[in-house]
Amino acid sequence: MTQLPQLHEALFLTDGGAETTLIFDDGIDLPDFAAFPLLDDPDGHAALTRYYERYAGIAERDGVGIVLETATWRASSDWGARLGYDAQRLADANRKAVDLLLDVRQRFAIPVVISGCVGPRGDAYRPETIMSRSEARDYHAPQIRTLADTPADLVTAMTLTNTPEATGIVDAAREVNAEVVISFTVETDGLLPSGETLAHAIRQVDEDTDGHAAYYMVNCAHPTHIAPALDPEAPWAQRIRGLRANASKLSHAELDEAEVLDRGDPEELANDYRALRTKLPRLTVLGGCCGTDHRHVDAISRAFSG
Template sequence: MTQLPQLDASLFLTDGGAETTLIFDDGIDLPDFAAFPLLDDPDGHAALTRYYERYAGIAERDGAGIVLETATWRASADWGARLGYDAKRLAEANRKAVDLLLDVRQRFAIPVVISGCVGPRRDGYRPDTTMSRDEAYDYHSTQIRTFADTPADLVTAMTLTNTPEATGIVDAARDANARVVISFTVETDGRLPSGGTLGNAIEEVDAETNSYPAYYMVNCAHPTHIAPALDPEAPWAQRIRGLRANASKLSHAELDEAETLDRGDPEEFANDYRELRTKFPQLTVLGGCCGTDHRHVEAVSRAVSG
């Protein structure tokens, strides 16, 4: 495997909150918060293309690379079945998502890393049931093998709430000979929704998988919720290379109940990133999650590069 370019660069951007952008800015209905069905519709495909091109344009203008996640956070068996997708249609959707980003990549003169996005089996905000490591392997391996058979550069598992699911995903990626990034989410106190600490989660996954993940990320929490989870003196913190934070300071429970989108303040958001990067200079993969859009990522790019 070749080295991932974001590991040797001072800044790689990512995109922002795809689903919230599509719903609140583009007025597109996304049942079950799933964007992958748009790949089967010409208008939906065009909306996704515009979304990605906007972020790639920011990165190109600012001289950064970019990691783009496929629109497949919910393109796995349980969520797919709810939306009428069988295994064959799901595999096609995952491949189409990669093909869309391959088309985007060829139009930009910067490094564009394509990541096959894997989401949690259940609700990332409500981890009511935890799978075993083997159950997670069985569930996620089909989607991961599909990505491994495409030109995608890696697989990123986003918004994970517990270590058994994360470890099973890493096992599946290793067996598929795919590079993998693990991204946990945290609550307002900096702890995982399952109750453990971020440090313990990273140490456990690394210990169980011989440190197979290329790196770790934290996503779907505000920077001020992530900061308490980090320890600049801890070796495990050096394994965290990326942040994709929420725009809102609300808790996951509050966001679930909210009827309007809290976009926060892009400049304040970017300043929070700058402060975190001052303490943790290894944070080089930076973007957004729920509630963020191109304005947040533009502000982050300005804040950390100049």
């Protein structure tokens, strides 16, 4: 296992909302919100490269590091099958995603951490079923095993809605000695879509896996949705090191039904991050999720690195 530099530095940025940027800014169709098929197309590959380089450029300008997530949030078997990918093509896509970021990394004179991105098996906004811990481990193990066999620095599971799936993902990562980060999402009331509290989820995963996760994050929710869930004095809250918030204050249900992308206000979002960091002083990994683009991350970087 490696020593992750984002656990020691004052600030590491991340990229923003890749899928919403590709769809709404670049005009690229992404069936099932999946970006990984772009890796098989020269124009798609170029679009992803431009996307990542824009964020790395902001980090380099401000003299901070950056964690870049591979375009593999949907690159697991159920989603892959819907898009015509068998196990071999999926494994190739995960490897190509890491290779793309290795190429980006060599062009920037800052720490660039490559994170193999894993997404939930089901809908991140409306989970219809919840797997058992062992089912989650078995489902996610092939993708995690593939990513662990590349030069990626860690695996990050994003937009998780429940504790058993998160625990199974940590189990799968542990089996291949991979660094792993767990990122939950919450609703407007600060609860996970499963109804669990963030406190329960983090404590339970840590208890069940001997604290194997390198740290925790929250993503795909606005800072004002996250704040009510926090207890700054609680040990579990100290495990949260990353935040990738939505630009919009809308609920997940409202976002699902929206026909126009709500980009919010980059400066306001940066100020919301600053307010949230007073409750979570150990936050070191800051970026964006749905509706955010380089302007939001630029504002966040200026707010924290200046």
